[in-house]
Amino acid sequence: MRVIDPSAGVIEHNCMETVKDARGVKALSRRALEEMVTLVSDAILLIDAQSPKLPVLYLNPAYEDLTGFTLDDLVGRPWALPKRSSEGQPELERLKTAIGEAEMCHATIEDVRKDGKSWPSQVTVAPLHNGRGDLVYYLCIQKLTQDVGAAPNDEVLALQRELVSARQKIASMDRVDPATGLMRCAYFQELLRRDLAIARRDGRFVTVILLEIVEFDAYRQTFGAKAADSCQRMIGAQVMRTLRRAGDLCARLDDTRLVAAVLGQQPGEVEVLAEQIAANVRGLGLHNPRAKSGKHVTIRTAVAGCGPGSHEEPEALIARAQAQLQTPACAALP
Secondary structure, three states, rough: EEOOOOOOOOOOOOOOOOOOOOOOOOOEEEHHHHHHHHOOOEEEEEEEEOOOOEEEEEEHHHHHHHHOOOHHHHHHEEOHHHHHOOOOOOHHHHHHHHHHHHOOOEEEEEEEOOOEEEEEEEEEEEEEOOOOOOOOEEEEEEEEEEOOOOOHHHHHHHHHHHHHHHHHHHHHHEEOOOOOEEHHHHHHHHHHHHHHHHHHHHHHOOOEEEEEOOOOOHHHHHHHHHHHHHHHHHHHHHHHHHOOOOOOOEEEEOOOOOEEEEEOOOOOHHHHHHHHHHHHHHHHOOOOOOOOOOOOEEEEEEEEEEOOOOOOOOOHHHHHHHHHHHHHHHHHHO
8 A cells, every 4th residue: 555755755655666556557756756746736744653743744835835834843743633622623523533543534624824824624634554554644635625605716716726837837946957957956955854854763874975077167168058057967867877766866966066865775885876877977978178187077976874863964964975075085086
């Protein structure tokens, strides 16, 4: 049985990296599923059902828009819904009972925004189990309900459709670098922070690879900005082709560097992958005639890992990789 992943949209509880639809027709990558959950207009919460405190693991942008609560406000904190007083609210009492008995439930309740204002919410809560039948997560989906008996307002509906479309465009702009098609650094760090939290809970490694393009300014001066963007895009493709797993991430860090993250593999294993990426980039044969170190585009790589149980922020992990990249031995590599 499938469950929803806080950092990805949908994955198996036992860290499966891809998910197939019911007919087994197509496997969806973690990134694609993340985008799907991000862009839907319904508000989504994911709750850790294995902890007695029921902490929030994930909420999508639609939830932030609808309620005013952000990731920083809720992630890691107990789910407020089951703790609310249901006096005089039979629907809320029915919903809380269903949560306590791990049963699916649909209800319409008065919810409360961050600013204290109430709003009519249509709520669906579903218990999600792993392949062994263990309760792993609660999925909570909410949407604004229309007053009973009120006729639809065409103008309001049109504005709502425009708002959803605008939100989708803004989400895409915030997450993808338009020049290279790679993740933006801020979005990469957001996903990496989530992966680090999951790895800490599950006792797994998270390892980052920092990739610096050697004498890339010379390449940009020779061929122009568009060619440089294309070069970074091709190097990013080599990164993802080598890492291959759907849960691995790759982003444009700045004008000369890319960064990738690998969940579940130790630094020694990832160093082998980094060497393979560097060899693949050399194999592209991208000409860099003004480079002093060679006439083709090459990269330097550095690896830094966060071990099981360790607590480290994405910025610190990337900074450790950068420090390694600046060591004399690494800087001397072509």
